[in-house]
Amino acid sequence: MEKAAVQGDGLLIPLIDFSKFLDGSPAQKLETAKAILTGFQTAGFIYLSNIPIPPATVAHVFDTSASFFRLPASTKDSLAWSTPEANRGYSSPGREKVSQLTSSAAVSALRTSIPDIKESFEIGRDDEPSHPNRWPPETEETKLAGFKQTMTFFFTQLASLHTSVMRAIAVGMSLPETFFDRFVCDGDNTLRLLHYPAVRRDVFQINLGQVRAGEHSDYGSITFLFQDDRGGLQVQSPGGAFVDATPIEGTCVVNAGDLLARWSNETIKSTVHRVVEPPRKEESKEGETYPARYSIAYFCNPNFKDFIEAIPGTYATEADKKYEGINSGEYLVQRLKATY
Ligand SMILES: O=C(O)CCC(=O)C(=O)O
Numbered sequence: 001m002e003k004a005a006v007q008g009d010g011l012l013i014p015l016i017d018f019s020k021f022l023d024g025s026p027a028q029k030l031e032t033a034k035a036i037l038t039g040f041q042t043a044g045f046i047y048l049s050n051i052p053i054p055p056a057t058v059a060h061v062f063d064t065s066a067s068f069f070r071l072p073a074s075t076k077d078s079l080a081w082s083t084p085e086a087n088r089g090y091s092s093p094g095r096e097k098v099s100q101l102t103s104s105a106a107v108s109a110l111r112t113s114i115p116d117i118k119e120s121f122e123i124g125r126d127d128e129p130s131h132p133n134r135w136p137p138e139t140e141e142t143k144l145a146g147f148k149q150t151m152t153f154f155f156t157q158l159a160s161l162h163t164s165v166m167r168a169i170a171v172g173m174s175l176p177e178t179f180f181d182r183f184v185c186d187g188d189n190t191l192r193l194l195h196y197p198a199v200r201r202d203v204f205q206i207n208l209g210q211v212r213a214g215e216h217s218d219y220g221s222i223t224f225l226f227q228d229d230r231g232g233l234q235v236q237s238p239g240g241a242f243v244d245a246t247p248i249e250g251t252c253v254v255n256a257g258d259l260l261a262r263w264s265n266e267t268i269k270s271t272v273h274r275v276v277e278p279p280r281k282e283e284s285k286e287g288e289t290y291p292a293r294y295s296i297a298y299f300c301n302p303n304f305k306d307f308i309e310a311i312p313g314t315y316a317t318e319a320d321k322k323y324e325g326i327n328s329g330e331y332l333v334q335r336l337k338a339t340y
Pocket residue numbers: 192194213218225227233273274275295296297
C-alpha cells in the first residue's frame with residue numbers, strides 16, 4: 001500500500017510510486033491506478049515518486065529557471081505576458097493575483113492591497129504560430145545558452161507524463177486505458193517557472209494576509225508541481241484548514257484542476273492551495289529574511305479545441321450531470337481573464 005505524503009486535519013495526500021503503473025505487474029498497475037484516482041477523489045492532490053523524468057533533468061530546469069530570473073528587470077519586462085489567449089511570457093511581481101474571486105474588479109482591489117510576492121514566466125507549446133513563445137535572448141550577457149532547448153524538452157516530457165497520468169485515471173475509472181488520449185494529444189499545456197524572491201520575515205507580520213501566492217485552485221486537467229526544499233505550499237483540508245504540503249525529494253506533486261473536476265462530474269476534487277511563508281524552524285527575529293523559493297508548475301489541459309462533458313461512468317442518468325459541456329480553450333481563457 002502507498003504511504004502518506006501529507007496528513008493532517010482530515011487531509012491525506014498519498015505518496016504513490018508511479019513506476020508501478022508504468023512498469024509493474026498487471027495487479028500492481030491496477031492497484032496504482034486505483035490509488036491515483038482515489039487520491040484525486042479524496043484530497044485532489046497526490047505525490048508521485050519514480051516518474052520517468054530523471055532528477056538531473058529537473059535540477060537542470062531549476063538552474064536554468066534561476067538564471068532566467070537573474071536577468072535585469074528591463075530584459076524580463078521586454079518579454080511581458082500579454083493576453084489570456086497567448087498566456088505566454090513574463091509576469092513581474094504583482095501582475096497576477098490568484099484567488100477564488102471571480103470578478104476582475106474584486107481581484108484588482110485585492111492585488112493593489114496585498115500583491116503576491118512572486119514573478120513567473122510562462123511557456124506554451126512552441127508550434128502555435130498565432131501565439132509564439134517569448135524566448136529570452138541566449139547571448140553572452142544573458143548566460144542563457146540552451147534555455148529554449150531545455151524548456152521545450154521538459155515541456156515535451158511533461159506532456160507525455162500528462163498522458164500517462166490520464167491513463168492511470170482511466171484505468172482507475174474502469175474505462176479503456178487510452179480513453180483520454182484523444183483529449184490530451186495536442187499538448188495545450190503551460191510550463192510556468194516561478195520565483196518567490198527573498199522576503200523579510202516582518203512583511204508577513206506587517207501585512208496581515210500577506211502570502212507568496214494567494215489561495216486558488218488550478219484551472220485545467222492536472223498540474224505537475226516541482227518545488228525546491230524551502231516549503232510554504234499549503235493545501236486546504238476538507239475542514240478548511242491549510243496543511244503544509246512539505247517538499248519530499250525526488251517526488252512531484254500532482255493536483256487536479258477545475259476542468260477535470262467538472263469533467264468528472266465532481267467525482268474528482270480540485271483543491272484550494274496557496275504558498276505562504278515557510279514553516280518556522282526557529283524563533284524569528286525582526287529584519288531577518290526568508291530565502292528565495294523556486295518552483296516549476298506544468299498546467300495541463302484537455303486539447304483547447306475539445307468539448308468537455310461528463311466522463312462516462314460519472315453519472316447514472318442525464319439528470320445527474322452537474323454541468324453543461326464546455327469548450328476547453330474557452331474555459332481556460334475565461335478563467336485567466338479574471339486573474340490578470
Ligand atoms: O509554487 C507553488 O508551490 C505553487 C504554485 C501554484 O499553485 C500555481 O502557480 O498554481
